[in-house]
Amino acid sequence: MKIFNFHLMPYGAADLDAIQKNGSAWVTFSNSHYDPEKGAELYHRYLDELEFADQLGFDGVVLNEHHQTAYGLMPIPGVLAGALARKLKRATLAVLGRALPLVNNPLTIAEEYAILDNLMRGRFIAGFVRGIGAEYHAMGINRPSRRAASTRRTT
Amino acid sequence: MTDPTTTNTTVAGTTVKVMRKGRGAPLLILHGASGAGAWLPYMDKLAASFDVIVPEHPGYGGSDMPDWLDTMHDLAYFYLDFVEKLDLKGVHLVGLSLGGWLAAELAVRNTGRLASLTLVGSAGIYVKDVPQIDPFLRSDEQRIRDFFYDQTLAEAVIAKALAPELEDVNLKNRLVTAKLVWQPRGYDPHLHKWLHRIDVPTLVLWGEADKLYPKQYAEAFQRLIPGSRSVVFPECGHMPNIEKPDDFVAEVARFAKEKRAA
Numbered sequence A: 001m002k003i004f005n006f007h008l009m010p011y012g013a014a015d016l017d018a019i020q021k022n023g024s025a026w027v028t029f030s031n032s033h034y035d036p037e038k039g040a041e042l043y044h045r046y047l048d049e050l051e052f053a054d055q056l057g058f059d060g061v062v063l064n065e066h067h068q069t070a071y072g073l074m075p076i077p078g079v080l081a082g083a084l085a086r087k088l089k090r091a092t093l094a095v096l097g098r099a100l101p102l103v104n105n106p107l108t109i110a111e112e113y114a115i116l117d118n119l120m121r122g123r124f125i126a127g128f129v130r131g132i133g134a135e136y137h138a139m140g141i142n143r144p145s146r147r148a149a150s151t152r153r154t155t
Numbered sequence B: 001m002t003d004p005t006t007t008n009t010t011v012a013g014t015t016v017k018v019m020r021k022g023r024g025a026p027l028l029i030l031h032g033a034s035g036a037g038a039w040l041p042y043m044d045k046l047a048a049s050f051d052v053i054v055p056e057h058p059g060y061g062g063s064d065m066p067d068w069l070d071t072m073h074d075l076a077y078f079y080l081d082f083v084e085k086l087d088l089k090g091v092h093l094v095g096l097s098l099g100g101w102l103a104a105e106l107a108v109r110n111t112g113r114l115a116s117l118t119l120v121g122s123a124g125i126y127v128k129d130v131p132q133i134d135p136f137l138r139s140d141e142q143r144i145r146d147f148f149y150d151q152t153l154a155e156a157v158i159a160k161a162l163a164p165e166l167e168d169v170n171l172k173n174r175l176v177t178a179k180l181v182w183q184p185r186g187y188d189p190h191l192h193k194w195l196h197r198i199d200v201p202t203l204v205l206w207g208e209a210d211k212l213y214p215k216q217y218a219e220a221f222q223r224l225i226p227g228s229r230s231v232v233f234p235e236c237g238h239m240p241n242i243e244k245p246d247d248f249v250a251e252v253a254r255f256a257k258e259k260r261a262a
Helices: A016-022 A036-056 A077-085 A107-119 A133-139 A143-154 B041-046 B072-085 B098-109 B140-147 B151-161 B164-181 B191-197 B216-224 B245-261
Strands: A004-006 A060-063 A092-099 A124-129 B005-011 B014-021 B025-030 B050-055 B091-096 B114-120 B202-207 B229-233
Touching (some): A004 A036, A036 A077, A077 A092, A077 A107, A092 A107, A107 A124, A143 B164, B014 B041, B025 B098, B041 B245, B072 B164, B091 B245, B098 B114, B098 B164, B098 B191, B114 B245, B191 B216, B216 B229
Parallel strands (some): A004 A060, B025 B050, B114 B202, B202 B229
Antiparallel strands (some): B005 B014, B014 B050
16 A cells, blocks of 8 residues: 555635635636735645655655636646656655646647656656546536547547 | 427438427527427417427437537538428528527528528627626526526426426536537637628517627627617516517517518
């Protein structure tokens, strides 16, 4: 058994009453509720936590992808993976994952993952997800037709 | 109100459910995103003066879900085949909401078999700076409420439309609608360029309180289709055919008669 530290990087400074009033923390929750100074603090804190997980002996650390939501601040997990790649001494780095249906050209993700795999000297897990409904709203992607496209791309 | 004849009609390998009743010039109704549903009072009233034909689009309800169905353009070509197969001539084409978009797509391609076009709360084009409700961000119940000005009517429709036995059909309709209209949301960015090609008399019918496609859309369609006329019903939402059936039927019948006389 291996034990990984999976971070979701929520926007911890979110105004819970505003979320309640809006009815959702996703897609329709205005970015006017986001304070970039607090956001910067959170990004650094969360990356510190993942580096600490490496020092503590976790087998790996995990990033994920969500869009336009206070639930998670990682729309492009590869950026954070790049920041971590030079710091992780032992742990494997996993990105779970990139949502193929949301991009026009999947080769961009192949390139991103190839670089991460090199930087990590092979201690890298390449994850792919379909994305939940909210991502298709956030990115303006036709879900029924792109799901089929995604199946073609991964096979 | 007596039942229509319901048949399964096969056109170029795709079978669709068709309700038909009445005598007179053919009047083809293209339904909106909720499917053809049941035979309704406004259809029956029209059947007094027209041969009313209500097919269920490929992908919806009791019709086939064909492999070829990707866009509204595919449906437009299907219905050009459909009127040919049934050998309909002098058709009064009535399109409701998504069906209005479809009717417009058909008419910009070929009006050879059409006598007139009526667009009702039609999707298909985009008008800037008009706040619209996004039906994909609403609950099933709220979405139906958004359709109507009269909320008592909305409640009656909710009770019927969301009945458990209709769950599978509703899901099927919702999936195919998402496929057709998700992005761009509810319009074709190229359609407006070709609406000038519509060379049959065109009537634009709208509810003044339409929240999905507010009345600025009626003005835009009226402006873009040469010689068209628009009528806006007061105290009426997205579905004048349901909410103001008598006024709706009167306008459609009057328009068809006028055009026959002219």
